[in-house]
Amino acid sequence: MSEFVFLYRGGARDRSPEQMQQVVQKWTTWMKDLEAKGHLKDRGQPLERAGKVVHGKQKTVTDGPFAEAKDVVGGYTLIEATDLSEAVELSKDCPIFEVEGAVEVRPVMKLNM
Amino acid sequence: MEPSDHLFRREAGRMVSALTRIFGVHNLALAEDVVQDAFCRALEVWRMRGVPDNPSAWLMATARNRALDILRRQRTANNFAPELGLVESEWTLAPVIHEILAADAIQDSMLRMMFSCCHPRLSEPAQVALILHILCGFSVDEISSAFTSSHAAIEKRIVRGRKVLSESKRLFDTAVPAEFSDRLPAVQRALYLLFNEGYRGASPETSVRLELCNEAIRLIAILLQHPLGKTPTTYALAALMALTAARLPARTDSSGNLIALFDQDRSLWDRARLNDGTRLLELSASGTELSGYHIEAAMASVHALAQCAEDTDWSAIISLYDSLMRIDPSPIVALNRAIAIAQRDGPDRGLDAVSAISNLDRLAGYPFHPATLGEFELRSGNCGRAREHFQIALARARNPMERHFFQQRLTACDRPNGRLATSELWEPNLEPSQVRDSVEEH
Numbered sequence: 001m002s003e004f005v006f007l008y009r010g011g012a013r014d015r016s017p018e019q020m021q022q023v024v025q026k027w028t029t030w031m032k033d034l035e036a037k038g039h040l041k042d043r044g045q046p047l048e049r050a051g052k053v054v055h056g057k058q059k060t061v062t063d064g065p066f067a068e069a070k071d072v073v074g075g076y077t078l079i080e081a082t083d084l085s086e087a088v089e090l091s092k093d094c095p096i097f098e099v100e101g102a103v104e105v106r107p108v109m110k111l112n113m
Numbered sequence: 114m115e116p117s118d119h120l121f122r123r124e125a126g127r128m129v130s131a132l133t134r135i136f137g138v139h140n141l142a143l144a145e146d147v148v149q150d151a152f153c154r155a156l157e158v159w160r161m162r163g164v165p166d167n168p169s170a171w172l173m174a175t176a177r178n179r180a181l182d183i184l185r186r187q188r189t190a191n192n193f194a195p196e197l198g199l200v201e202s203e204w205t206l207a208p209v210i211h212e213i214l215a216a217d218a219i220q221d222s223m224l225r226m227m228f229s230c231c232h233p234r235l236s237e238p239a240q241v242a243l244i245l246h247i248l249c250g251f252s253v254d255e256i257s258s259a260f261t262s263s264h265a266a267i268e269k270r271i272v273r274g275r276k277v278l279s280e281s282k283r284l285f286d287t288a289v290p291a292e293f294s295d296r297l298p299a300v301q302r303a304l305y306l307l308f309n310e311g312y313r314g315a316s317p318e319t320s321v322r323l324e325l326c327n328e329a330i331r332l333i334a335i336l337l338q339h340p341l342g343k344t345p346t347t348y349a350l351a352a353l354m355a356l357t358a359a360r361l362p363a364r365t366d367s368s369g370n371l372i373a374l375f376d377q378d379r380s381l382w383d384r385a386r387l388n389d390g391t392r393l394l395e396l397s398a399s400g401t402e403l404s405g406y407h408i409e410a411a412m413a414s415v416h417a418l419a420q421c422a423e424d425t426d427w428s429a430i431i432s433l434y435d436s437l438m439r440i441d442p443s444p445i446v447a448l449n450r451a452i453a454i455a456q457r458d459g460p461d462r463g464l465d466a467v468s469a470i471s472n473l474d475r476l477a478g479y480p481f482h483p484a485t486l487g488e489f490e491l492r493s494g495n496c497g498r499a500r501e502h503f504q505i506a507l508a509r510a511r512n513p514m515e516r517h518f519f520q521q522r523l524t525a526c527d528r529p530n531g532r533l534a535t536s537e538l539w540e541p542n543l544e545p546s547q548v549r550d551s552v553e554e555h
Binding site: 019021031043044045046 | 119120121122124125149152153155156157158159160161162163164250251252254255
């Protein structure tokens with residue numbers, strides 16, 4: 001088994017309360033399903049949309065990141081799968097696609113030391 | 114844990130009402146933004162971490178913190194609700210906000226909002242749309258699909274409604290008895306229309322209609338908790354809603370087609386709602402008030418008491434229609450009375466009663482007028498004449514459900530001897546309300 005991180009990006013916010021509730025319910029079902037099948041290593045955490053970015057030798061602190069709303073990472077989950085293609089398949093049931101969001105699937109590096 | 118049905122939508126109504134008391138009615142949009150933010154936050158957190166044990170409290174706490182942030186940042190509470198005008202220090206701000214967001218206070222805020230939405234400057238359809246939007250958390254799209262109206266038409270009503278609301282200095286004050294009693298009939302009427310939109314409305318979706326009925330029942334329960342709100346007339350309206358809604362499970366078949374009162378499987382009627390309705394009807398009889406709602410509730414109760422369609426006490430129904438004609442006469446009520454007469458005394462007496470209706474011309478364009486005549490002719494065995502009437506009705510049908518209904522009746526006219534089994538008899542409308550609205554359209 002290998003580990004993968006799902007990074008959740010974007011997702012439209014202009015939904016009616018009823019639609020948002022449906023989105024929550026779909027996520028609950030999806031997460032439960034991943035868990036039942038032994039793919040959920042860590043549910044992960046939601047992330048605030050904005051924080052600070054520190055950069056350069058001067059360690060300049062700026063507000064940010066000011067990415068496009070559709071690119072902002074809203075949270076991550078740690079997944080177990082046999083390989084990248086299985087992890088990608090697992091991500092396809094994520095309800096985020098119904099609200100114009102994206103999932104970035106990144107393998108966690110395996111260190112053979 | 115799973116959030117219960119429509120939790121978000123219902124919380125939206127509670128939260129917007131409460132926050133509007135904090136920010137002032139002129140800041141309705143701000144209150145709505147805070148609620149939307151709280152929902153977005155809930156979505157982002159709950160999707161990862163699961164739904165908390167008490168989702169309502171979570172949402173309300175999130176909205177409260179956001180509201181406090183905004184108030185602190187503005188530092189001029191005077192820009193907000195007059196009630197907050199006296200709150201000058203940080204020290205007193207939080208307790209006041211806590212108080213406004215406590216459960217009892219929220220009920221009261223919702224009632225204030227309900228009364229505010231029924232502003233005399235707004236048309237009745239605008240009042241209903243506004244209630245659905247603000248108090249029930251429906252989006253413009255959801256309302257327009259429930260009403261089968263265009264998005265633009267509903268949006269216009271809501272924009273206008275919000276404008277009228279924002280211009281009033283504060284939410285309606287439910288503590289002033291004279292003002293309360295003045296506005297109460299408009300509120301009752303709006304809830305009645307909301308209920309009817311669910312019960313008889315144009316949406317082909319049974320679930321949508323059911324939701325509208327449930328919302329009306331939920332809102333009238335809030336009205337009944339207020340000492341000035343629980344008048345005999347409010348009880349009568351609540352009884353009418355409960356007794357009528359009890360029939361909802363039997364009212365449509367699995368494909369969403371209407372089933373007439375007479376063909377319904379009465380074992381499907383909701384016993385708990387019938388009992389509730391009967392109890393409310395008793396409470397409605399506590400004074401001297403006799404409203405149209407009393408009479409409609411009494412009719413619904415006559416139907417509820419009949420074990421089967423044939424057992425219906427038609428004399429009681431007819432005399433209730435007579436009372437309704439005295440209180441609130443209209444050609445539609447008279448038409449329904451004629452149907453009850455035909456039911457008791459035969460189709461010929463029914464036809465006589467229809468021809469005796471004064472100002473029948475007001476029914477021009479109303480499909481159930483020819484449909485009623487068609488029904489009487491069919492039952493007398495005059496298939497040819499019946500067919501002509503149903504064809505006119507079909508041409509006047511206002512939505513797919515009605516169209517389907519009249520087509521079925523046309524098919525019935527093709528039976529060889531025109532004799533029909535009782536179970537096929539169709540009562541176009543023993544329930545007067547739908548109809549009063551359509552008279553207004555003409």
